[in-house]
Structures are given as C-alpha cells and as structure tokens.
Amino acid sequence: MKIYSAENYEDLSRKAANIVSAQIIMKPDCTLGLATGSTPEGLYAQLVEWYKKGDLDFSGVRSINLDEYKGLAGSHPQSYRYFMDSHLFDHVNIKKENTHLPNGMETDTHKECLRYNALLAESGGIDLQLLGLGRNGHIGFNEPGEAFEKETHCVALTESTLQANARYFESPQTMPRHAYTLGIKAIMQAHCILMVVSGPAKAEALCKSLYGPITPQVPASILQLHNHLIVVADRAALSIIN
Numbered sequence: 243m244k245i246y247s248a249e250n251y252e253d254l255s256r257k258a259a260n261i262v263s264a265q266i267i268m269k270p271d272c273t274l275g276l277a278t279g280s281t282p283e284g285l286y287a288q289l290v291e292w293y294k295k296g297d298l299d300f301s302g303v304r305s306i307n308l309d310e311y312k313g314l315a316g317s318h319p320q321s322y323r324y325f326m327d328s329h330l331f332d333h334v335n336i337k338k339e340n341t342h343l344p345n346g347m348e349t350d351t352h353k354e355c356l357r358y359n360a361l362l363a364e365s366g367g368i369d370l371q372l373l374g375l376g377r378n379g380h381i382g383f384n385e386p387g388e389a390f391e392k393e394t395h396c397v398a399l400t401e402s403t404l405q406a407n408a409r410y411f412e413s414p415q416t417m418p419r420h421a422y423t424l425g426i427k428a429i430m431q432a433h434c435i436l437m438v439v440s441g442p443a444k445a446e447a448l449c450k451s452l453y454g455p456i457t458p459q460v461p462a463s464i465l466q467l468h469n470h471l472i473v474v475a476d477r478a479a480l481s482i483i484n
C-alpha cells in the first residue's frame with residue numbers, strides 16, 4: 243500500500259489525475275473502473291484540462307463504472323450516467339459505446355447483475371480502479387454488512403449513505419433507496435486500485451479502512467489485502483493517521 247498525502251483538495255486532484263494519466267499513457271487501450279461522488283470531481287476536471295491541451299487520448303479507453311442508482315434514467319441529473327457524461331465523457335474523446343454503467347432503469351435485478359458481471363468478464367479485467375470512500379467505509383455501494391458481497395448486486399442504501407447523498411436531491415422522498423454496485427470481487431481483481439479521500443469527515447473511516455481489522459462492517463478494510471493499493475488523501479482525511 244502506498245499513501246500519498248496531499249496538501250489540499252486541489253493537490254489531491256492533481257496527484258490522482260497524474261496516476262490515471264500515467265495508466266492511459268502506458269496502456270492506451272486500458273479499462274478504467276470509475277467512480278462518481280464529490281471527491282473525484284477535481285480529478286476529472288484535471289483530466290479534461292490535460293486532454294484539451296493535447297496531453298491525453300481517451301480513444302482506446304474503456305470504462306466500467308462502479309455503481310448506479312436503481313430507478314434513475316441516464317438523463318436524470320442525479321444519475322451516475324449523467325454525472326460521468328457531464329464531468330468527463332462529454333469533454334474527452336472516449337467512445338460513448340466504450341463507457342459502461344449499470345442500467346438503473348432495469349427492474350429485473352437478477353438480469354442486470356448478470357449482464358454487468360458478463361461485461362466485466364468480457365473486458366478482461368480492470369486495469370485501474372478508482373474509488374472514493376464512504377463515511378461508513380463503503381466502497382462503490384458495498385455497504386457495511388455481515389459478509390463481503392462478491393458479485394454485482396442491488397443494495398439497499400444505509401441511512402448514513404442516504405443522509406450523505408441527500409444534498410443532491412430536491413427532497414429526501416425523490417432519492418432512490420437502492421443502487422446497483424460492483425461487488426468486492428471485481429474491485430479486488432483490479433490490477434491497481436486508486437482510492438481518493440478528502441476532508442475531516444472521512445478521517446475515521448480512512449483510518450479504520452487502512453489499519454483496522456478486515457471486516458465487512460468496514461467494507462474498504464478489504465483493500466488492505468490488495469497488492470497494489472494507492473491512496474491519495476488530503477491532510478484533513480489523514481489527520482487521525484498522521
């Protein structure tokens with residue numbers, strides 16, 4: 243495990259974007275596992291800037307996102323498809339047909355999970371998996387529980403996650419209560435994992451994830467077993483560790 247300490251959010255975003263860029267330069271036809279949320283926004287903005295300068299080429303890149311709300315169409319401003327389009331895909335030369343997210347509008351949960359697992363298997367694996375960290379230690383939407391969920395599944399969001407994400411919705415009633423997410427197996431099978439963590443609200447979860455017992459009660463703690471885990475975190479997120 244490598245931990246890079248960033249001065250602040252801007253520094254974190256630049257450092258993390260450098261790592262993603264290096265992946266794209268070293269393997270132009272790589273598969274990126276991507277995440278949404280507020281933490282990677284700066285990273286995506288930086289990638290777009292470097293693309294516009296001519297430093298990056300996404301034409302061979304394929305992406306597989308971690309998760310999507312169940313019940314939201316890609317055109318919904320709070321869907322993760324919409325987030326990815328507006329923060330990254332619409333601004334770089336990635337081929338839209340090479341970008342993948344779970345289909346939030348598929349009501350047949352079993353069918354959608356099988357489709358996403360098959361897509362992952364066909365892709366030949368994720369080269370670089372980007373992760374944010376939930377305040378309760380979740381990764382993707384793998385919420386704390388009794389066991390690590392291995393495969394793509396549909397999850398009932400916990401109260402902590404609902405509260406954290408409520409800020410994005412007009413009213414709590416309109417917020418989806420379920421989401422599709424990659425399982426822990428796919429995340430752990432990525433060649434390299436890059437986790438970005440920012441702010442004091444994540445400090446405890448980060449400390450438990452990296453140094454606490456490995457337990458499904460803190461889903462990110464499983465990352466301690468990964469051979470190539472890179473954490474880029476700002477000082478506030480590292481405050482308990484340093």
Ligand code: F6R
Pocket residue numbers: 276277278279280281282308309322373374375376377380381382383
């Ligand atoms: C989003 C995702 C989530 C977020 C996590 C942190 O695709 O998988 O696990 O990474 O909830 O979100 P932020 O960055 O908004 O604090």
